[in-house]
Amino acid sequence: MEQQTGTFELKKGLAQMLKGGVIMDVVTVEHARIAEDAGACAVMALERVPADIRAQGGVARMSDPELILKIMDAVSIPVMAKCRIGHFVEAQILESLGVDYIDESEVLTPADETNHILKHKFSVPFVCGCRNLGEALRRIGEGAAMIRTKGEAGTGDVVEAVRHARTVLGDIRHLSAMLDEELMRYSKDIGAPYELVKETKELGRLPVVNFAAGGVATPADAALMMQLGVDGVFVGSGIFKSGDPAKRAAAIVKSVTHFQDAGILAEVSKNLGEPMVGRNVSQMPEGEKMAGRGW
């Protein structure tokens, strides 16, 4: 019996297994275990959460492979890790470690201001950020098997996550109403591959799983993103920068499952302790925003 590995269906398939779940940023083995016990469907292994990357400044790079391997050993759920936009050697290193997904992430300092990684060349799947349909389909065209809206990482302010999810999903609604002869012009306008524009119109959704990210800090934030129509949620700084990470993590997991049940959302939102302090994105200088990274 012939077996095939590394196919696009398998890459996309793992993301489908993550749907309806919460992917949590963790910086230590202890965090990773707390996340798994709370019901995370995967963890993102990092040296610093986005809020600390913001606070400390400097160049943000791929994490130490030793830390990533320790986290892979500590949990049974999938482990993701981030590389810089365009830094295909960091991606090769992460693939050699055996991580389950690579996030080519705007949270790290970009290594290439023109090109993203050609992700089809890898057998490990990639997730990439986007702010609109054109950006999402360009990333899928390069081989991303999962998409996340960018939001504004490390702020605890959900406003950008809402903006990006509404834009992507609104673009798809707009596309769905178009006539077939209008698709080539639309592809040109949004800078997206024609075949993927066509496929998105036929499916009425992105051809790959689409999570929300960047600013989710409470169970209500997570449920808001789910009700807007995403498939699941990344929570970065929102958990381990809060007063009671284990409790908040478990509450956000429950809120993603029961995103349409306000009674359960009220119940799980009780007594969670201090949320992360957060930063108001509307008062942030443009240069500090990460979402603009990516081309």
Place this chain on the structure above:
Amino acid sequence: MKIGVLALQGDFAEHIIMLKRIGAETAEVRLPEHLQGLDCLIIPGGESTTIGKLATDFNLMTPLREFGKSHAIWGTCAGAIFLSKDVSRDQPLLGLMNIKVARNAFGRQTASFEADLDIAELKQATGTAQPYHAFFIRAPIIESVHGDARVLSSLSDGRIVAAQEGHLLATSFHPELTRDPRFHEYFLSLAS
């Protein structure tokens, strides 16, 4: 016939799409009361630790065990793990099927694979001859079957990837990710 799909986490929407394609009526199950009026249940792929935790937190463990005594249940991947009696680690399991399962038995994501399976029961039940193309994603294997459980399909190296025990069905692969409805049809034949 009304088919429930456990919708705590995972690819339950993919199962529902397949079931609708073959004309079945479906319902999402997130709370114990959602089991009422269902004829059978599918537990989807996803993360078995997440599904187990949510099933425990929302008091679904006992109702699901009761449901499984008299109704057909099919678990795919994480669902197969959840149905089993033993996974060699501490996590919530329904323990309905006499099977021992090993999680992530083939390794991490880059070891995930596609393969054709030869499943005699499936061919017989659906009157078709072509092999079944299966997706294994960070897949478990069924290490051993006990009691009334029997092997439905193995890889060429003998590792068990599908088992059946009366009206209970476990597959370590994902028929919901294919366009081939034969496994769903086979399950519905067990349920009716």
